[in-house]
Amino acid sequence: MLFVRVLGPIAVEVDGRPVDLGGPVPRRFLAALSLTVGTPVSDGVLTELVWGEDRPRQAAATLRVLASRLRSALGPSARECLQRRAFGYALTVHSEWTDHGRFAGMITDGVRVLAAGDAGSAARLFENALGLWRGDPWPELDQAPDLPAERARLTELRATAVEELQAARLACGETAMAVADLSEAVSAAPFRERRWELLALGLYRSGRQAQALAEIRRVRELLVEELGVDPGPALRTLEQRMLDHDPGLLLVESPRPRGMRTETSPRTPQRPIGRVLSSFVGRDRELGLLSVLLAERRMVSLVGPAGVGKTRLAVEYCAGGADSPDRWIVRLGDVHHGDGVVTAIATALGLVQITGDPVDLVRRALTLRPGQLVLDNCEHLIEPVAEVTMLLLAASPDLRILATSRQPLGIDGEQVLVVEPLPVFGAAGGDGAAVQLLIERVRAGRPGWQPTDSDRETGRAICTSLDGLPLAIELAAARERAFGLHGIAAHLRDRLDVLGTTPRGSLSRHASLEAAIGWSVEHLTPADRAMLLRLWPFEGGFTWQGAEAVRPVGTDAGVLATLASLLDRSVIAADVTSGGTRYRLLETIRRYCRDTDPDPPATRAAHAAWARGFVADQAALLTGHRAGAAYRLLAAELPNIRAGIDYDLAHHPVHALRSAAALQFAWPVLGVLVDGRDVIRTALDTAADAGTEDRARGLLALSIVSFHAGDAREALGRAEAAMELLADPEPDRDLWLHALMFRALALTALGDRASTRSAIDRLIAEVDRLPTADWIRGCAQFGQGIALLLEGNLADAIGWLASARELSAECGHLWCQGMADVVLACSLLTPAADADTAASALTAIDRALRAFGEQSNISDALGAVYIAAYALMALSSPESAVGLRAAAIQHSERIGADPRRYTQFAHPVVLDRMERLLPAGEQRAAEQLGRQMSWTAMVALVRDSVEGISAD
Template sequence: MVAIEEAEPLIVPGDEVDFAVLGPVRAADAGRPIRLTAKARAVLAVFLLHPGAVLSRDRLIASVWDDPPRSALPNLQTYLTALRRASIDVETVPYGYRLRLGPDRLDLLAFDEAVRRARLEAAGGDAATADRLFAEALALWRGRPAEDVPLAATMQARVAELEERRENARLGWIDVRLRLGLHDELVGELTPLVEAAPLNERLWHRLMLALHRAGRRAEALEAYRRARSTLVTELGVEPGQELRGLQAAVLDDAPAPAPAPEEARQPAWTGICLLPADIADFTGREDETRDLVAALDGTGTAPVIVTVSGPPGVGKSTLAVHVAHLVRRRYPDGQLFVRLCDASLSPRDPADALAELLRALGVDTAGLPSSAGERAAMYRAKLADRAVLVVLDDAAGEAQVEPLIPGTPGSAVLVTSRGPLPALPGATAYALDVPPPADARDLLAGVAGAGRVASDPESAETIVDACGRLPLALRIAGARLVTRPAWPLAELARRLADASALNELRAGHLDVRATFGASYAALSAPARYAFRLLGSVAADGVAAWTVAAPSGATARDVDGSLEELAAAGLVTAGDADSAGQPRYRMHDLLRGFAAELFAAEESERSRTEALRRIAAAARDRAVDAARELPLAFAPPPPGVPARTPPCPRGGAWLEAERGVLVAVAETAARAGLAHEAAGLACALAPFLVVRGFHDEAVRMLGTAAGAAAAAGDADAETRLRLVRADAEVDRRRAGEVAGEFRHLLDRCSRAGDRHAAAYASLGVAATLEADLGSALAFATLAAERFEALGDGHGLLSAWTEIAAIQLFVGRNDAAVVTCRRALAHAGGHSAVHRARFLRMLGIACYETGRVEEAIGLYRACRDLCRDLRWSTGERLTLHRLAQAEAALGRHDAATGILLRCAEMSVNAGDTRGEALISYTMGEISRWRGDERAALAHFTTCLDRLDPLNEHFWSARTRDQIARSRAVLG
């Protein structure tokens, strides 16, 4: 839940602009102050400190919070909405947000514009106009930028940069007033400035000059003495030539001219290009290319910075070089390129990268400073006021990039990195994923030949899928086809499918496994272990608990390792699941590589123990999260926790972890961990069945049952087969498992397992649709046994079958007794049982003419199904509710309910449900007197019914069709 902050004091507007950030943040709409919360004001401040720049969500979050909360993203969205509601026009652009402002609306831009014009006037000799413009510019400063809002520490560099620009402007104004002869005024102004910045020789120089030209010679010499004393004491250096020359002029009582106005620097070099060659067969990435070209066209008061991140082999460098060539004309002073990792993926020292760039810019090696800081200063000086594009390839982190950023606007930096760089000030971030299928096929065709790929599209699709659409893998696959012109595509497709795809994905110096291996080798030992563990479970994405479980650690304990994997581009962590957990995802080929390492670097005992612990942790978590659901259709294991009312948190966790839990159960079963696989499968099956994932449930339970059989655990095998057969019954495949239930009943009886036999008897009852008398006998026997055994879940399941049979044969009063008895007994058990009996009690009331009472029961059942997120139960109940509404003549209401029910059935793939809805629509049409519409609905119903498994409804629908045709003649 997003916290609601108390309103802050009004933001008071400035006199001449709508927004102000040079001091306390101010904003106004048509002269009226805008009220915002503290955090919303902080977000606004970030935009005002970067006017016109595209700011990503990650950058905004990193600018506002030093330690972002889990709710940072929804909070940010709330603050952006608040800004827009306050008529602050924050634009949503690709990969971020932007606030466009002009100098007439923001004091920072007004300051820059006034300073620019003042310098032009000063250079042109109009000192009086320059004096006025500098005064206007510096009057806009009311304190430290954004001093009254809570910003993260990463913003301090931006604030310091702006303050440095203010001091440079102040010095320019002082020089203008020296030329105007305002010496006494300047002495009073400069004295406190040199006290505040005693190491600034330029300020001492201007103070001495003002004193000398005001006729205060002794004070000027005293100022020099103090300046020299400070420099020698603090830095161990003598004053510079400018200060010493002025001292000599004062001693000689000679005139000293004012400093010349600043002049624009002329480039000493133009047109340098260090970019690698573009790829002639570059294919796809149209959207990404367009977005990056647009981002590099940004304007503002700082260099444009764009980052492109993604896993190894996804094509970051290729795309960056391609885009850099496209925008070369925008940066006529040069395009620089430097790799920030060596061949082993070890990060290069920024000092080495700076040396490489400075040599390319013409700096003699003998003149290079020794420290990275001094080299960075020289680098910024060389690029100052130029339009240069700097491409930094394969950056390892923000600290490596920051010294390589130019210091003035007009230039741009394009950075590629394996992981995101969220703390890079002012950067626009792009996360690069694999290309879409069509682009991936085009890339393969561009290398292997369009005609060859078109000749066997099915094999080409297999190759693209086996490569996981990873550009590096596709390029290698195409290269292998080129070197083997006699190979059919089907041969490479077969090799990629039959063996590890990584064995086939190498050609010349290109090798997917080697690329992955270099990233892996650069990790710390804990991060390498975490990476191997991610390969032990064939799941699309995992939460931290999965990685922590094998070592008995907590999710917090493995945070560092997972962050390192994300920074290396080996996992992505950009989304949270429905339970609010960060989800770590991995490309298919990377997961295969991790699985290879898990098998190669972990002993068999270590692998087995890791899987055992993951499966045990998964079972315990699933058991706890599934407490709102019924127990599995088998004798419950000891220690099962009590059932709870509907629990959204537990359901959300199961929904988020479904793929992982199924994969862990199946992996454990295949590894021979039959006991762990059985426990997890039985704990998870009710969730899968209630939520409609029957295929996954049946497959998982079958795999676990096979493992139990191989391990000689007959009891576990029986339980798993019972649960699997019940899942088939739930999706109306009772006829297909009738033999299975009878076999299990015979097996349990011979083994003397009366408890499991009771479930098998109930399963037999569910399959006897053509012999309801026998079905009732089997269900009644099962109920008696469950009651004797004290199995409340089994008893409620038996009563469910009994009530259904009673309703089917028209014994409605008996069904009422059964349902009311069950509802009284259902407390403490899953609310799914309660929902079933409410619906069946409603049916009994409806059939006995108590329609209003039935509607109340249906509505209660519907609400409970929604709380449980049980869509099947909700669909069945809505269908019954529509029937009852129609029976009372409320046909429009009934039709509306049926349309909603039909939509749910289509989404769930429930063709039987669609058929029965059509039947009810036919009844409503008949009640309305529209027999032709009724005939159409009944005909649709019959077309959708399965004639082999729906004897009753097929016969009933044929009767209705015959009746309609008779009426219509």
């Protein structure tokens, strides 16, 4: 377990072992993260806290290196506590795993316990809390903007602890020790009246009544002279009670030694809870969190899907700790009726001779001998278990109950801890706990086996197919000797029976993974089960609207209520972090549902019909103000859309062609150019009997996708083929305008000035002939700007590009809005461009990136980043320029895009200069570093450069 100390110089322990954090920079980095434990700290804030004004040039990359080194220092058991989130880095530890969190918790508990009358326990809490204090908090971060308030809060808590510790000592009768410490305390903080009050009370109880009154007079004089105020009501009341010789001032509890506990009943030795013989992998965080939760809450439920390891986690928790309270594990898996719950508990408690009411007997036993009761496998007995749990908790105030179940018990005060599958990948991108478990279990059957890189890659594929479920991974490892890892991976794509059976001595009560999943599914209500069996075609998750579209005919229950019920029973999962809720089935459950579905063809057809309608609805929004949201929805549903198109290719080719063509702008925007190109070609070949309009739309979609892929000749050929099919523009004028636009765009990439001018004139004439949508008119203006630019008329070109950008912004056409700025930036990058001109180009690129970001446009954003590299070159940032260009090329190659497709608008001399910008060795080093940049780092580099220009 990771423990972070900041009450004094920062120090870290992992499983009780001190960790060497290195020099001052990594220490400040970790100290900055500990300011907001569990909450991400952005790169910008981290950079300011760690380096101040001396920030490195590549701050984001340096932060990654720092994080990687710290993870290595923390070791395998704690490295995942330092995580990279979408908004920055975060130290994902519970507040109890930090000394300031534990300190604050002890103070709160001490005040509460003291108010309840347990002065001895309160004194121990305050002493332990003060023992954590080693100096001023976060001395490494003196310049942090939020630090003074947090440091003041902790300092005030410490002052409170000093005072309340002495109050607890006085209540325990430890008067002499309290008076000695209070004499020092009033000198250290003379204006805190609580200290004077306690000192005077201690002196009075020591028989020194005159000195007690003298101290009250002294503090009155101090307050009047220094602050001009009289003592508060507490001191004035105490003084009057002393003058009245109130006997209540002398009443204290019997000074019983503070380590003693009284036994209310004779104790019998408890049978120890033994661990399973196999190793326990990847649950250190959950074990630590479970300990904290059971210390704070009386009812905790471990909830998760079949095979995730809830029982094993509970057993490991119970078996740990030699001086832990009594713990009993009640196995409910084989209890089939509610009446058997109490009997099972009584048996676990050792009450073998049950006479009379078993409920009263169990309640009395747990009242006399409270401890921790583990109720394992509760999912099929939720109602009776919840009833018994509430009864026992009410009868025994010191009892703690831990339940394992596939759904919460749903009782008041229940703390739910969701047990997630093991991660396949670690925080640094290496093997996660799931792969480590697979390797360990394979080694159990093959001593000395060392996995190759190929074995590890196959192991990751297996663990991904099995959702990181520990039970499934162990059953897969059991078959390694028969099939090998590669054979298991191949079979898992279609079937689960390749997995082994549960070994003897396992905590799982099911013979196989399929049986464990079946147990979950068969205990659903008929309506829930029918809904679940219709969800398997969804790829990558689904929304409630998608589930509604495939809901079985005749189902009365509302889809939201059904999804909530399935979620409660851990057969589906929900992701609420992306702004809208998405549900998903684990892959293992998906395969079970596919194999169990009574009518798979109908289910697949319903899913394809939903995908078809979804594409049509969202594609209609891609050129207006709702385009950003539509692109994000399409991106989220892309796996489902592909599955739907695949189905239509086999059953309804014309529908497949329509969907593929409707996504003509989405394929490049979402960065799936290669896939989109292949899908459109396949659909055109398969739907040979499609009508003229459908084929023309398919050809035009292939044209625009080919353009973004850097194949201008195919783009031109497909656009002209579509125009030949259409022949007469009147029946579908918008389609004809698309053809004119795409043909003109392809010609610009080919650099044919005369043909480009002719195509643009033809487009503008058609736009002016009849009323036309603003987004098409904006594209025509954009084309005019390009034609003028190719003709060397820079001034007029800039005017047309600006008009195109403004009109596109007004009508919500994000692509043209961003592209106008990209081309404008290209036109500014001439050999004579000075720093101001380059700054204007970079500012235009930043505007384009914001438009593309709203559109989720990966392909064109990479083209913009590529052009930004040349602007940085003109701004005398050679290393950044070379690195940024290499990064844009690297990311573009991954999606099949060509970032160079807009460089025909830049001067050749400028393009050539980049190749010789640095000496050969430095050029290669900068390119290598750039190829490691993330998408976020690329955009941040552009944005930071623009902000730097603005600051100058």
